[in-house]
Amino acid sequence: GESVGLHLPTLSVQEGDNSIINCAYSNSASDYFIWYKQESGKGPQFIIDIRSNMDKRQGQRVTVLLNKTVKHLSLQIAATQPGDSAVYFCAEKLGGSYIPTFGRGTSLIVHP
Amino acid sequence: ETGVTQSPTHLIKTRGQQVTLRCSSQSGHNTVSWYQQALGQGPQFIFQYYREEENGRGNFPPRFSGLQFPNYSSELNVNALELDDSALYLCASSLQHRQGGEKLFFGSGTQLSVL
Numbered sequence: 321g322e323s324v325g326l327h328l329p330t331l332s333v334q335e336g337d338n339s340i341i342n343c344a345y346s347n348s349a350s351d352y353f354i355w356y357k358q359e360s361g362k363g364p365q366f367i368i369d370i371r372s373n374m375d376k377r378q379g380q381r382v383t384v385l386l387n388k389t390v391k392h393l394s395l396q397i398a399a400t401q402p403g404d405s406a407v408y409f410c411a412e413k414l415g416g417s418y419i420p421t422f423g424r425g426t427s428l429i430v431h432p
Numbered sequence: 433e434t435g436v437t438q439s440p441t442h443l444i445k446t447r448g449q450q451v452t453l454r455c456s457s458q459s460g461h462n463t464v465s466w467y468q469q470a471l472g473q474g475p476q477f478i479f480q481y482y483r484e485e486e487n488g489r490g491n492f493p494p495r496f497s498g499l500q501f502p503n504y505s506s507e508l509n510v511n512a513l514e515l516d517d518s519a520l521y522l523c524a525s526s527l528q529h530r531q532g533g534e535k536l537f538f539g540s541g542t543q544l545s546v547l
Contacts, residue, residue, distance in 0.1 A: 364536075
């Protein structure tokens with residue numbers, strides 16, 4: 321089975337709220353994690369990444385948190401906008417590999 | 433835009449036929465990965481090519497094959513198409529180097545329908 325999964329398949333938020341998308345991974349040998357955003361009719365777009373020697377990384381309006389103790393990854397989006405509506409995927413990569421494995425995805429719906 | 437282009441964007445085939453999908457990688461990238469994405473699912477890894485050699489393969493049968501050319505563009509070939517092969521096929525390019533190179537840049541995909 322898949323080693324990467326998501327807790328919530330759909331997340332609905334109001335414009336301006338903060339969004340948190342969660343992801344569980346099962347392989348403790350994973351050393352690199354990535355979040356992708358996929359809009360309808362497009363390929364996945366890189367958002368932010370984090371290596372296993374970090375527990376937090378911030379980008380523009382996005383923060384990724386990594387909790388290796390419970391094998392949990394989250395993506396926080398501040399001040400969510402309608403343009404953030406998309407499917408979000410987390411992916412993990414095993415040490416020594418260049419091949420990320422994707423989870424199922426969470427659909428984020430932002431209501432104006 | 434990632435600079436990764438795929439063709440065609442849409443394709444309709446019938447069961448048993450063969451198909452070739454094409455991908456041009458981003459300038460300067462030396463690695464191409466192919467993924468299959470069924471509706472409502474995450475991308476599933478098919479295989480990866482690094483400097484014209486297969487560098488890893490997912491759980492797909494041998495009728496899925498590929499090539500990478502000296503300019504690092506790539507093809508995905510699928511023989512004896514089955515109905516379950518209907519999916520979005522994504523190509524991603526990346527630059528592998530000693531310090532990393534796992535960040536993939538995806539094209540918009542080819543939507544394949546098998547009837």
